Structures are given as C-alpha cells and as structure tokens.
Amino acid sequence: MKEQARDAVGDYRYGFHDSENATIRFDSGLSEQVVRDISAIKKEPQWMTDIRVKAYHHFIERPMPDWGNSEMLNGINFDNICYYLKSSAGTEKSWEEVPDEIKRTFDRLGIPDAEQKWLGGVTAQYESEAVYHSIRDDLEEQGVIFLDMDSGLREYEDLVKQYFGSVVPYSDNKFSALNTAVWSGGSFLVIPEGVHVEMPVQAYFRINAKNMGQFERTLIIAKAGSSIHYVEGCTAPTYSTESLHSAVVELIAEEGSHIRYSTIQNWSANVYNLVTKRGIAYKNASIEWVDGNLGSKLTMKYPAVILKGEGAHADIISVAYSGEGQHQDAGSKVHHLAPRTTSRILSKSISKNGGRSSYRGMVQVSPKAHGCKVSVVCDALLLDADSRSDTYPTMEVANNSCSVEHEASVSKVSGDQLFYLMSRGHTEEEAMGMIVNGFFEPFTRELPMEYAVELNRLLEMEMEGSIG
Amino acid sequence: MSVPLLSIEDIHVEVDGNHVIKGLSMEMRKGEIHAIMGRNGAGKSTLAHALMGHPDYEITSGSVRYLGRPLEELEVWERARAGMFLSFQYPQAIPGVQVGTFLRKSVQAVRGDEAPSNKELRKQMKEAMAALGVDRSFLARYVNDGFSGGEKKRLEILQMLLLSPQLAILDETDSGLDIDTLRTVATGINSVAENSCCLVITHYQRLLDHLKPTYVHVMIDGAIAKVGGPELALEVEEKGYDWLQPAGTAEVLS
Numbered sequence: 075m076k077e078q079a080r081d082a083v084g085d086y087r088y089g090f091h092d093s094e095n096a097t098i099r100f101d102s103g104l105s106e107q108v109v110r111d112i113s114a115i116k117k118e119p120q121w122m123t124d125i126r127v128k129a130y131h132h133f134i135e136r137p138m139p140d141w142g143n144s145e146m147l148n149g150i151n152f153d154n155i156c157y158y159l160k161s162s163a164g165t166e167k168s169w170e171e172v173p174d175e176i177k178r179t180f181d182r183l184g185i186p187d188a189e190q191k192w193l194g195g196v197t198a199q200y201e202s203e204a205v206y207h208s209i210r211d212d213l214e215e216q217g218v219i220f221l222d223m224d225s226g227l228r229e230y231e232d233l234v235k236q237y238f239g240s241v242v243p244y245s246d247n248k249f250s251a252l253n254t255a256v257w258s259g260g261s262f263l264v265i266p267e268g269v270h271v272e273m274p275v276q277a278y279f280r281i282n283a284k285n286m287g288q289f290e291r292t293l294i295i296a297k298a299g300s301s302i303h304y305v306e307g308c309t310a311p312t313y314s315t316e317s318l319h320s321a322v323v324e325l326i327a328e329e330g331s332h333i334r335y336s337t338i339q340n341w342s343a344n345v346y347n348l349v350t351k352r353g354i355a356y357k358n359a360s361i362e363w364v365d366g367n368l369g370s371k372l373t374m375k376y377p378a379v380i381l382k383g384e385g386a387h388a389d390i391i392s393v394a395y396s397g398e399g400q401h402q403d404a405g406s407k408v409h410h411l412a413p414r415t416t417s418r419i420l421s422k423s424i425s426k427n428g429g430r431s432s433y434r435g436m437v438q439v440s441p442k443a444h445g446c447k448v449s450v451v452c453d454a455l456l457l458d459a460d461s462r463s464d465t466y467p468t469m470e471v472a473n474n475s476c477s478v479e480h481e482a483s484v485s486k487v488s489g490d491q492l493f494y495l496m497s498r499g500h501t502e503e504e505a506m507g508m509i510v511n512g513f514f515e516p517f518t519r520e521l522p523m524e525y526a527v528e529l530n531r532l533l534e535m536e537m538e539g540s541i542g
Numbered sequence: 543m544s545v546p547l548l549s550i551e552d553i554h555v556e557v558d559g560n561h562v563i564k565g566l567s568m569e570m571r572k573g574e575i576h577a578i579m580g581r582n583g584a585g586k587s588t589l590a591h592a593l594m595g596h597p598d599y600e601i602t603s604g605s606v607r608y609l610g611r612p613l614e615e616l617e618v619w620e621r622a623r624a625g626m627f628l629s630f631q632y633p634q635a636i637p638g639v640q641v642g643t644f645l646r647k648s649v650q651a652v653r654g655d656e657a658p659s660n661k662e663l664r665k666q667m668k669e670a671m672a673a674l675g676v677d678r679s680f681l682a683r684y685v686n687d688g689f690s691g692g693e694k695k696r697l698e699i700l701q702m703l704l705l706s707p708q709l710a711i712l713d714e715t716d717s718g719l720d721i722d723t724l725r726t727v728a729t730g731i732n733s734v735a736e737n738s739c740c741l742v743i744t745h746y747q748r749l750l751d752h753l754k755p756t757y758v759h760v761m762i763d764g765a766i767a768k769v770g771g772p773e774l775a776l777e778v779e780e781k782g783y784d785w786l787q788p789a790g791t792a793e794v795l796s
Contacts, residue, residue: 488634489597489598490634491634491635491636493594493596493597493618493634494630494633494634494636495634495636496595496617496618496619496622497594497595497618497619497621497622497627497628497630498622498644498648498651498652498701498705499619499622499623499648499651499652499705500619500647500648500651501617501619502619504619504651508636508639508644508647509636509639511638511639512636512637512638512639512684513637513638514638515637515638515639516638
C-alpha cells in the first residue's frame with residue numbers, strides 16, 4: 075500500500091492563526107513582579123494578590139513531577155512563555171462589539187452559530203481574557219450567575235473569597251500553584267437552589283499567540299437541588315514553538331445537585347495541557363466529568379471527585395486519542411469519604427502512529443465509607459504496532475463492605491474486522507473511522523448531539539491518510 | 543450463451559504460504575445458483591475469501607474476470623461497489639456501531655448514486671426484516687456484538703437483501719442454523735438469485751432442499767472434482783465424498 079505520511083500540522087483543522095493585535099503583552103518569563111502586575115492590571119483586592127504571590131513562591135520551590143512524562147515536562151521552558159496577553163479592551167456582551175480579528179476566529183470555530191441554536195450561555199476566551207460573554211435572559215431572571223472569572227471576582231467578591239482554592243488549593247501541585255499565581259479568565263457560575271438549567275452553557279478557550287500561556291480558572295457552585303451542564307472546548311493554532319495551558323477547575327455540588335462538566339480538548343500538537351479539575355459532592359449530589367482529549371503535545375489531567383456526603387455519586391467518562399508525538403496521560407480520581415457513595419469510571423484510549431496513551435487512576439475508600447460501590451473500566455485500542463498504551467490503576471480500599479469492580483482491556487484493530495467492513499463497500503480509512511467511532515461510542519453518546527457529531531467528524535478526519 | 547458474470551480460470555491460491563487452491567476453473571452467469579460442496583479443508587472458504595480480496599489469500603496464478611474486468615485491479619471495497627457480496631461464515635463484531643447506521647452507510651457506500659433515499663431505505667429495511675423475522679430492536683444493537691449464530695446469519699442475509707448484489711457468495715451461511723432459520727435464509731437467497739448470481743458454499747444437502755442450484759460443484763483438495771445438477775448433491779449426501787476422490791489421495795486428506 076502507498077505511504078501517506080502526513081504531518082500532524084496538516085491534519086489539524088484549527089491550526090489557523092490571526093495576527094496578534096495585543097493591547098497588552100507582557101514580556102516572556104515569570105517573576106513575582108509579573109504576578110503582581112497581573113493582579114494590578116485587574117485591580118484585584120489585596121487578598122487575591124497575596125494568594126497569587128504565595129502560590130508563585132510555591133510554584134518556584136515545588137519540584138517538577140517525576141511521573142507522567144518527565145522528559146516532556148522538563149522540556150517546558152517557563153522563561154519563554156508569555157503569562158499575560160490581552161487582545162481587546164474588555165468583555166463584550168454583544169457579538170458585534172467583539173474586535174473583528176477575534177470575531178473572525180470564533181466565527182470560524184462556529185461559536186456564535188452554536189449559541190443561537192442550542193446553548194444557554196457562552197463565554198469565549200481569547201488568550202488571557204474573556205472577549206465575549208452572554209447568558210440567556212430567562213436564566214439570568216432565575217438568578218443564575220454566569221460570568222467570566224475576573225468579573226465574578228469584582229461582582230461577587232465574598233463568594234469567590236469563600237470558595238476560591240477551597241477544592242484545589244494552590245499547594246495541591248506545581249501546576250495548580252502556577253495557575254493560582256497567574257490565573258486570568260475562566261468561568262464563574264452559580265446556580266441557585268432548585269434551578270435546573272436545561273440548555274448547556276459553554277466556554278470556549280482559544281490560544282492564538284505564539285508561546286502563550288493560558289491559565290483560566292473556573293469555579294462552579296451548584297446550590298442544593300440544582301443542575302447544570304457546562305461544556306468547554308479548546309483549540310490553538312499550530313506553531314513550531316510550544317504553548318502552555320494550565321487551568322484549574324473547582325466544582326461544588328451541594329446537597330442533591332447535579333453538575334455535568336464536558337470537555338473536548340482539541341489543542342494543537344504544540345500545546346502542553348496540564349490541568350487540575352476537581353469537584354466536591356455533598357449528600358446525594360452527583361458530579362460527572364465527561365472528558366475528551368484529542369489534541370495537545372502532552373496532557374496530564376485527572377478529573378477528580380471528592381464524595382463527601384452520604385449517597386453522593388461520581389461519573390467520570392474519558393477518552394484519549396494520541397497520534398504521532400503525543401502523550402495523553404489522563405485518568406481520574408475518586409475519594410469515597412462517606413457511606414453509600416458510588417462511582418463509575420470509564421476510560422477509553424486510542425493510540426496511533428506511535429502515540430502514547432496512559433490511564434492513571436486512583437480510587438480511595440475511607441474506613442467510614444460503608445456500602446460504597448466502585449466500578450472502573452479501562453479499554454485501550456491500538457491502531458498499529460508502534461503505538462503504546464499503559465494503565466496505572468491504584469485502589470486503596472480501607473473498608474470491606476464495598477463492592478469494587480475493575481476491568482481493563484487492550485485490543486488491536488484486527489485485519490478481519492477491516493476486511494469485513496471493506497467487503498461492505500467502505501475504504502480502509504472509512505472502515506478504521508467506523509471502528510474508532512464505535513470504540514468511543516460509550517463516550518460520544520454522553521455528549522450533546524452537536525458535539526457528538528463534531529467529535530465523530532474529527533475522528534474520521536484523523537483516520538484520513540493514516541493508513542500506510 | 544451470455545457473457546459470464548464471473549469467470550475463473552485455473553487459479554491457484556496460497557494462504558500463509560500454504561497452497562490451498564490448485565487449479566480451479568468455473569464460470570457463472572446471471573440467474574444461476576452454483577453450489578460448492580466439499581469436506582472441511584477442501585478450499586471452499588479460501589475460494590470465497592480470495593474472490594472478495596482478503597489480503598491473506600493470494601491468487602498466485604490463473605485469472606479471474608468479473609464483469610469482463612480483471613478482478614485483481616479492484617480493491618476489496620471496489621469489488622463491493624461493483625456488486626460483489628460475501629456472506630461471512632464468521633461475521634465480525636464491530637462494537638459501538640449500530641446495525642441501523644451500519645446498514646445505511648453500507649448501502650450508501652455500495653450503491654452510491656443509486657442508493658435509495660433514507661425514507662425509501664427505511665421502508666426496504668422494514669420489509670426485509672419482516673421477511674427474515676427480525677425484530678426492529680435489531681437496528682439499535684451493535685453489529686454482531688453478542689449476537690447468536692442465527693442472528694449473525696440473519697444480519698448477513700439482511701445486508702445481502704439491502705445491498706442487492708450482482709454476485710453473492712455465501713460461505714456456509716447454513717451451518718449452525720435451525721430448520722426455520724434455514725428456510726428463511728433460503729427464501730432470502732432465492733429472492734436475490736432471481737436477478738443476480740449466487741455462489742453457495744455448503745457442507746450439507748439440507749440447504750439445497752430449499753434452493754434450486756443450477757450447478758453443483760464438488761470440491762476436493764483445492765480443485766473441482768465433479769460438476770453436475772441438483773442430483774449430484776443428493777448423491778454426495780448418500781455416498782459421501784470418497785467415491786469422487788482421485789485415486790491415491792484419500793489418506794493424505796484424512
């Protein structure tokens with residue numbers, strides 16, 4: 075068969091970039107002064123400046139993790155990264171007022187179109203700052219707060235002060251420290267008691283500049299008996315030099331509430347994606363992470379749920395796709411701290427063209443957590459002999475009244491499967507696309523339809539020209 | 543006589559370095575049903591896979607022409623799009639892909655511009671499923687995933703009916719079927735055979751009770767040992783294969 079080597083750049087649809095028209099661009103590199111300058115530009119209260127500075131020092135002192143992919147991690151040049159870049163004067167509520175350059179980018183990504191059709195609210199972040207923000211009137215009338223994080227801090231300082239860092243403290247890990255020091259943008263979302271937000275709200279994160287660092291910070295508080303589905307998408311242009319995305323997401327699910335947080339991360343293959351996502355679920359609350367990792371150079375991300383109240387539930391469904399030169403080190407963490415809490419983890423990964431996918435998971439059941447149920451399923455699919463898949467599951471169960479199930483499988487696409495599909499008129503690439511979409515189906519069916527269709531299309535495109 | 547739909551001339555086929563088919567020739571025309579009978583290991587399934595183009599089955603010499611074109615020029619999917627169909631003895635499971643989606647995509651791939659509209663296809667599916675005694679819930683299941691033997695064979699025949707091939711090759715479609723399913727499957731084959739050509743590979747006479755083969759070929763050790771009409775199948779059923787064995791080869795095959 076013919077050799078159809080295509081570089082990763084050619085396969086990536088969102089690799090276009092606009093010229094930079096920055097209104098503020100910091101010099102590359104990080105120092106205490108940079109951290110103080112970011113806080114000053116945002117005219118933040120003193121307590122926030124203080125947390126940032128403390129976090130900065132923790133980041134400097136904290137060693138780089140010696141697990142995951144040390145070789146790639148140590149390749150990050152923190153001095154070469156721009157920690158703050160602002161491209162527009164402010165956050166617009168009307169699409170027309172967004173600067174043309176930026177508007178064009180989001181038009182090409184289909185954001186305004188999606189908003190009209192099926193979203194309850196949208197925030198679009200370009201580099202360091204949110205450039206567009208809207209929420210449906212009916213949600214606003216019900217008291218739903220949906221703001222970019224900077225506005226959230228200005229308008230609801232007490233709430234932010236109470237919860238900021240309460241789920242992910244800056245000292246949690248090196249990258250949560252970095253995020254806390256230089257955070258900018260992200261979403262602040264509060265759903266009042268008993269309010270069910272039927273339509274998903276979406277955040278879209280776009281890195282446009284070279285060597286950019288994006289450090290958004292998201293805080294979602296679901297009050298008792300409320301529910302919300304939050305969706306985020308991420309893309310960046312393809313440059314030969316690297317960018318860094320290091321977000322922190324904190325979720326608080328109060329009694330009987332339900333938060334679903336869906337991510338389709340499709341960063342270009344030059345982005346380090348090092349993200350800390352964690353939620354606390356109180357009595358009978360449930361948190362679902364639906365986490366899709368397609369892009370980036372290295373992703374290290376382990377969405378976590380702390381099941382703090384009796385009867386709380388965690389659902390973590392993740393897929394990872396690793397192509398040439400990519401490593402997806404993804405997984406999940408669940409801490410069962412209360413009786414009769416339940417968790418279900420489903421992880422599916424595909425590796426192709428020498429890509430590497432790892433599942434890294436941790437489930438802890440505390441001595442007090444009687445009658446818990448845990449189910450962990452990890453499936454890996456290898457599309458060729460050069461690719462790699464690893465599983466690092468950890469279970470610490472300190473209570474013998476729990477039911478714990480764990481299954482793991484690694485499979486390869488078989489020649490007979492391909493032949494069967496080809497005998498029904500499908501080319502080899504179409505056949506591979508069908509098998510891959512089928513493998514991810516348990517994930518795809520959890521997404522809003524528009525996302526599912528888009529994800530299937532992306533995967534089919536990844537299969538194009540991929541058959542040697 | 544009309545131009546043959548498929549003409550096979552003295553082919554030899556190797557599988558993993560084993561020489562399995564050793565000089566086989568046959569011609570098939572529209573409207574004909576050809577049955578191939580033979581013991582396990584005679585090369586029947588090898589012929590089916592080689593004709594459809596499985597990469598592990600290599601035609602090392604001889605020629606095959608389909609609709610006047612050398613078959614080797616066509617990739618597997620091009621053969622399917624040109625009207626060839628293989629009903630598999632062991633259909634593959636494709637987890638996560640629903641039968642309904644798979645059928646629609648396959649009909650679109652194979653029939654291209656001539657594919658029916660979605661509405662028309664739904665109607666055709668409904669009719670074909672009713673004929674095969676298949677429940678609607680079938681469409682939402684994943685292709686062959688957790689299917690019983692009978693369900694797999696029904697899905698193969700359902701695909702055949704919807705793809706309406708010009709040349710259908712059925713590889714032991716009858717094995718492991720109960721008598722009712724067998725009858726249903728035979729009805730499906732008969733309805734396709736009216737406007738096309740079927741090559742039916744089987745161990746047993748019983749499927750042939752429900753079909754009217756134009757020719758029965760007995761395959762022994764990679765070649766056609768005898769060709770006859772439907773009566774040959776009855777003779778094989780009664781007497782076995784030994785009497786057709788070329789002298790001095792029986793012990794090699796046993």
